[in-house]
Amino acid sequence: MNKNKAKMILEKDFKVAEIDKRIYGSFVEHLGRAVYGGIYEPNHPEADENGFRQDVIEMVKELQVPLVRYPGGNFVSGYNWEDGVGPVAGRPRRLDLAWRTTETNEIGTNEFMQWAKLTNSEVNMAVNLGTRGIDAARNLVEYCNHPSGSFYSDLRISHGYKEPHKIKTWCLGNEMDGPWQIGHKTADEYGRIAAEAAKVMKWVDPSIELVACGSSHRNMPTFAEWEATVLDHTYDHVEFISLHQYYGNRDNDVANYLARSLEMDDFIRSVISIADYIKAKKRSKKKINLAFDEWNVWYHSHESDKLIEPWSVAPPQLEDHYNFEDALLVGCMLITMLKHADRLKIACLAQLVNVIAPIMTEENGKAWKQTIFYPFMHTSVFGRGVALNPIISSPKYDSKDFTDVPKLESSAVYNEENEELTIFAVNRDLEAGLLLECDIRNFEGYKVVEHIVLENDDLKQTNSAQATPVAPHTNGDAAFDNGIVTAFLPKLSWNVIRLAK
Template sequence: MCMKKATITIDRLRIIATIDNRIYGSFIEHLGRAVYDGIYEPTHPMADEDGFRKDVIQLVKKLNVPIIRYPGGNFVSGYNWEDGVGPRSERPTKLDLAWFTRENNEIGLHEFSKWLKKVDSEMMMAVNLGTRGADEARNLVEYCNHPGGSYWSDLRKSHGVLEPYAIKTWCLGNEMDGPWQIGHKTAVEYGRLANEAGKVMRWTDPQIELVACGSSNIDMPTFAEWEATVLDLSYDQVDYLSLHNYYGNPTDDTPSYLAKGIEMDEFIKSVVAICDYVKAKKRSKKKINLSFDEWNVWYHSREADQFNERWQFAPHLLEDIYTFEDALLVGGLLITLIKNADRVHMACLAQLVNVIAPVMTKTGGKAWCQTIFYPFLHASLHGRGVALQVNVDSPKYDCTQFTDVPVLDAVAVWNEEDKTATLFVLNRSLEEDLDLSCDFRSLKASGVLEHIVLEHADLKAVNSVENPDNVVPVQSRGASLAGGRLSCVVKRATWNVIRVSTKV
């Protein structure tokens, strides 16, 4: 039987956008073991002088994450930021009503900022617009960003931080459309508050960027109306609108699951349309871009997390163990984000350590990489530059949730400075390899640098502390380049990263 064929044509003039590196951001919330027994474990043999695990730092640095959202998440809607600054001995222990746990505030703004420097990242700070409002938000901006000579900036200095944190990116609350949220609001209530909080935050520091809450997911009953109303009330004060969505395969329908990138793409395009509708309605010259600041696979742990004992400190929560199949979907979602780089300027894989995360730790023991670590690593390292539209001619399939799904999903990134081009490819087929031909002539491709493949015979294979290298990428030797045309076999159910050198 003849192998099915797929072709890709790349044109360096068909530019989507220069990629904002912040689309490879992530998220740390005061939730479960993300902070305590995650990034911070002072009794661990590999703890540094500040109590942060050096093995976790090494893995996070490897991912090259440019921005990390903090401190939540649902947590932020009941959080008083003042509890996490100043002398640790004076910080209160509080009940966290978002996750029904206990928070001792040993880690706060100052400590997390230290950790960010260790992992070469910046903070995306969220303010509490659930139980608090504009006054507390502008006070936090003053504490963080004002150089001195005012009450809050001088308080920061008295806490030993002489120079401003200079945080650029700020989230105006979190998932305020959700009834589960502390301080849940209607679109009108939230839109007015976001506008007023954003106004005084900007007056305090005109250099900051502001992210307004969009819908918590695409299935919210108020989706679209929420976005339109919020933007109508806060358009002049905000720069980005957030999107949140998690993906799962609870019915074990793999063909539909691996096509979820189509659902993400439709979500993005719908929100872009709403943003541009409000822009037209207001006759504004300002463009609102998107921050997809919560996305990931999340469904494995939901039943296990129905714990009965409240007010535990740093319990095991949302510790999904990811399969090889999940890694394939994460690769497809990353392709979708790159394809939409003209409007998605920030995105956060939620989360980073232990909680629905690529990096896992054992208390007192080792840290290891989950399966989803690898496609995120590849995109973060090699997906920087200019996103290019690609013409893909591929077989298609129908499944329970979608029709005419391309078997091959792909996007290209050209890095003119490094003179490299990277092709990210997902083969969604569970049965068939594809004979791929890719036309790189417009980039004057001169040689294959590498062909990385993430593959495994078992879709449900996982990594663990005992077997951390069960699912890891390998180098393929089959790709060849002749006359600017690349040829290779893309195996069934694989994530592929094909890098070539260019002469343009």
């Protein structure tokens, strides 16, 4: 094969699975300026009557985020949900031990549900299994989901919310394997409390779906054993096991950094294997799916976060300013998740605003789009339908930690209803463009509608409130002739090739 040429075959019948739109979810934690100064800034000129920034709402709607995990994260393991409901003036200020800040509780469950409705998002609600447990979890489900006629449902009504919130997806705590977690537990301790909480939460509302905590990341010393033990306890009571993973380019090795999605792929396959082992062990007919409910690039802000004044309110924390190479890796990670659409049903880009986020805001100023905004937005908007299983032959390279890294990272989505086919492709080649030839001969009558390209000569280029030098253009050269799509993918580029009938 020509070293700068890649080939791909797409067939309508080569399906991975129908994509669950919840894989384009995100995450808002009470952390840094995610809530206060991010989604909520009552004195901002763009604030609505509830104090929500409308410029942020519009950007979230542009991303078409179907699901937002809330309120944490590490924060939830010390959170009393009752602090955040009822008259705002009577709400307590609390020390948040997770992030060493002061939580004002100005925004709580009901306000966040209001905000989510404005962005057309559902909420993935987390319960505190750190300092609290079964009782608080069942009471929160009753408060949120029970129509009326009980103590907590009537309490919600007295707070001005007559209709139940009908929250479908719930997380059973957060990262309980981590020694940094408030109320850190062993796998057996967590598995037991998660199973018991799950039972009573479903007794209150049998329609809900539950996510058990997997490992905080793949390199945890307890990884794999943790998942197996937790699922041993919870298998009959939950629908999902969670995965968390962040990547960074600390040693400035771009070839190795862009190959990290191979590690993510292996992580996903490993967790599927563990879940299926427990299924076999229990002789169960039930299949456990995956919720990758924290994923992103996170490393730029580590040093500045050490300088934060303890117990301040909503200080700038975890404010990574993403560069162009980060956008390429985020694109590769999104493609990796599409490859596992048969088992990966929920994913949450962590996070949504200001905190390791695609959207940034200035106090009393602009909201603006980080580099990673674009691959996430393209995949969310154009990646609805069936994930196809492409047959790819690509030139490869080796890096420090990986061998046989394909220069072409690609996936495709077929939306039969809209008669659309979308190819997502990253060219990882540091030196040269890649000629892509894609055989789509059984997509008769289709033509190229658009070839979006995200490229930049400076891998370290960032965006800001003042300028957006990393932004996509539509000058890609993809063409369709005689059943073959040909496209030139510039070196180190994110590409979206859209076809329609």
